Amino acid sequence: MRGASSKMAIWVLGLYGLYLAAPVYWLLRLALQSNQAILSGERDFTLANFAEIFSNPVWYQGFANSLTYVAINTVISVSVALPAAYAFSRYRFLGDRHLFFWLLSNRMAPPAVFLLPFFQLYSAVGLFDTPLAVALAHCLFTVPLSVWILEGFMSAVPRSLDEMARIDGHSLPYFFFRIFLPTIRGGIGVTVFFCFMFSWVELLLARTLTGSEAKPIVVVMTRTVSASGIDWGVLAAAGVLTILPGLAVVWFVRRHLVKGFALGRVS
Amino acid sequence: MNRPQNNRAWLGVLPVLLIVAFSAVIPLMTVVNYSVQDIFDVNTRLFVGFDWYRETLRDPRFLDALLRQLGFSALVLAIELPLGILVARAIPREGRWVGLILVLLAIPLLIPWNVVGTIWQLFARPDIGLFGQLVNGLGIEFNYTAEPLHAWVTLIMMDVWHWTSLVALLAFSGLTAIPAACYQAAVMDGAGSWQVFRHVELPRLTAVLVIAVLLRLMDSFMIYTEPFVLTGGGPGNSTTFLSQYLTSMAVGQFDLGPAAAFSVLYFLAVLLLCWLFYTSVIASDGERG
Numbered sequence: 001m002r003g004a005s006s007k008m009a010i011w012v013l014g015l016y017g018l019y020l021a022a023p024v025y026w027l028l029r030l031a032l033q034s035n036q037a038i039l040s041g042e043r044d045f046t047l048a049n050f051a052e053i054f055s056n057p058v059w060y061q062g063f064a065n066s067l068t069y070v071a072i073n074t075v076i077s078v079s080v081a082l083p084a085a086y087a088f089s090r091y092r093f094l095g096d097r098h099l100f101f102w103l104l105s106n107r108m109a110p111p112a113v114f115l116l117p118f119f120q121l122y123s124a125v126g127l128f129d130t131p132l133a134v135a136l137a138h139c140l141f142t143v144p145l146s147v148w149i150l151e152g153f154m155s156a157v158p159r160s161l162d163e164m165a166r167i168d169g170h171s172l173p174y175f176f177f178r179i180f181l182p183t184i185r186g187g188i189g190v191t192v193f194f195c196f197m198f199s200w201v202e203l204l205l206a207r208t209l210t211g212s213e214a215k216p217i218v219v220v221m222t223r224t225v226s227a228s229g230i231d232w233g234v235l236a237a238a239g240v241l242t243i244l245p246g247l248a249v250v251w252f253v254r255r256h257l258v259k260g261f262a263l264g265r266v267s
Numbered sequence: 268m269n270r271p272q273n274n275r276a277w278l279g280v281l282p283v284l285l286i287v288a289f290s291a292v293i294p295l296m297t298v299v300n301y302s303v304q305d306i307f308d309v310n311t312r313l314f315v316g317f318d319w320y321r322e323t324l325r326d327p328r329f330l331d332a333l334l335r336q337l338g339f340s341a342l343v344l345a346i347e348l349p350l351g352i353l354v355a356r357a358i359p360r361e362g363r364w365v366g367l368i369l370v371l372l373a374i375p376l377l378i379p380w381n382v383v384g385t386i387w388q389l390f391a392r393p394d395i396g397l398f399g400q401l402v403n404g405l406g407i408e409f410n411y412t413a414e415p416l417h418a419w420v421t422l423i424m425m426d427v428w429h430w431t432s433l434v435a436l437l438a439f440s441g442l443t444a445i446p447a448a449c450y451q452a453a454v455m456d457g458a459g460s461w462q463v464f465r466h467v468e469l470p471r472l473t474a475v476l477v478i479a480v481l482l483r484l485m486d487s488f489m490i491y492t493e494p495f496v497l498t499g500g501g502p503g504n505s506t507t508f509l510s511q512y513l514t515s516m517a518v519g520q521f522d523l524g525p526a527a528a529f530s531v532l533y534f535l536a537v538l539l540l541c542w543l544f545y546t547s548v549i550a551s552d553g554e555r556g
Binding site: 116202246 | 270271272273274275276277278279280282283285286287289290291293294295297298301350353354356357358359366368369370371372373374375376377378379380381382385386387389390394395396397398428431432436439440443485488489491492495496509510513514517518523526527530531533534537538541
């Protein structure tokens with residue numbers, strides 16, 4: 001089946017690649033032009049847009065704030081999901097199936113539904129306008145997803161590994177941290193990737209739970225309208241910069257990507 | 268595989284439950300609580316039963332947004348699913364290009380959603396956008412901020428650009444798990460590419476495709492950020508979907524009761540859709556044997 005259809009495969013990939021690349025190419029091009037040149041249709045080349053972002057604290061603070069809550073969220077999600085996923089993959093216990101599906105159903109809740117109560121809840125406990133508030137709010141979808149992915153990866157590890165460690169006289173914590181976690185490190189990488197993916201890209205909750213102090217980059221971007229209109233060049237430059245962390249993360253887990261997208265369930 | 272019964276495993280689940288209680292259960296209960304009350308201020312509340320629900324279900328703007336939402340989800344699924352499978356089948360199974368292709372495919376998934384909106388805004392604007400200029404160059408007057416049809420076309424193109432990769436990556440991971448022997452048997456029987464797909468690949472892709480449809484169904488149903496940036500819900504209300512209408516109600520007008528009733532109905536609609544899809548897939552699987 002390869003020979004005859006490989007020509008068509010190259011066409012499909014080529015055309016689709018073009019479709020993916022064209023808007024990104026345009027973003028990059030506008031990012032390297034001054035706003036006057038963009039509006040008048042001339043061509044020039046400037047790094048001024050990037051210089052503006054790196055010299056203006058509103059912009060680089062926004063980046064720092066976003067990376068902070070994404071990091072906190074990832075740490076919380078992975079560390080609470082690890083023991084839970086282990087429990088789901090290794091033991092039967094009262095109500096385990098129901099609990100598992102109920103956890104997943106949280107993934108189906110539209111973030112817009114949570115706007116009102118989140119605002120009031122986080123204000124009440126004094127977390128409003130901190131990165132921690134956004135990190136906890138994003139746990140709404142990253143924690144169920146982490147449990148689901150890790151459970152898949154853990155269930156693919158044969159139980160004989162657990163038993164061998166017990167026979168060798170290792171305690172459960174020793175086994176879990178020194179033997180089991182290194183075995184599923186690919187799965188942990190993929191989980192980090194998904195937590196990052198859903199926390200870094202989110203706008204609605206991040207915007208609702210922050211004011212001026214912890215304002216994330218995505219919110220700064222939606223408010224770039226100044227008195228003279230939108231500065232398209234700076235907006236494009238900020239867009240280019242927000243793609244970079246994602247690129248770094250995906251490069252880091254590229255070997256586990258295929259297995260990760262099947263949530264560990266395909267060997 | 269038999270797992271031993273051990274109720275102490277609850278201890279492992281406890282941290283997750285605490286986090287989810289804080290980030291989901293308490294807020295959800297608050298919403299349900301609001302949805303049956305008329306709230307004037309913190310101390311003046313009135314129990315109104317299902318009044319807000321009745322009002323929401325009769326609100327023509329809610330029903331319009333719901334219809335638009337269903338149409339949008341159906342359209343993007345109808346495009347993204349076949350296109351994703353097509354792309355996944357075109358990716359070589361091994362070789363040095365695979366890793367690079369997968370990384371490139373994953374890029375749209377990692378761009379913040381508002382930046383996706385910005386990218387397409389910059390790309391499709393008739394004055395400064397490459398796409399807008401091209402279409403105008405063809406003699407079609409393209410302006411997505413004024414023409415509802417053009418706004419829809421741009422939105423659909425954006426969503427396909429953004430999310431087809433997810434379907435493709437899921438389908439590809441399913442394809443790589445099919446043993447080579449299955450292909451050899453089909454080739455010996457003289458099966459063509461379509462027949463290989465229909466009888467060898469599709470049955471083995473069911474599991475990952477169910478995940479793909481579920482994820483796309485719920486996520487497209489919750490879409491907010493991209494249309495908010497690209498069209499702002501306009502022109503008129505032509506691209507105002509449920510999340511946007513709800514947000515304008517909750518944050519813009521601060522109508523706690525109606526917004527809460529809307530929220531509950533919205534969540535139930537997503538659950539219902541996913542459940543309908545899931546049970547129908549399971550049922551048809553059962554019939555096939």
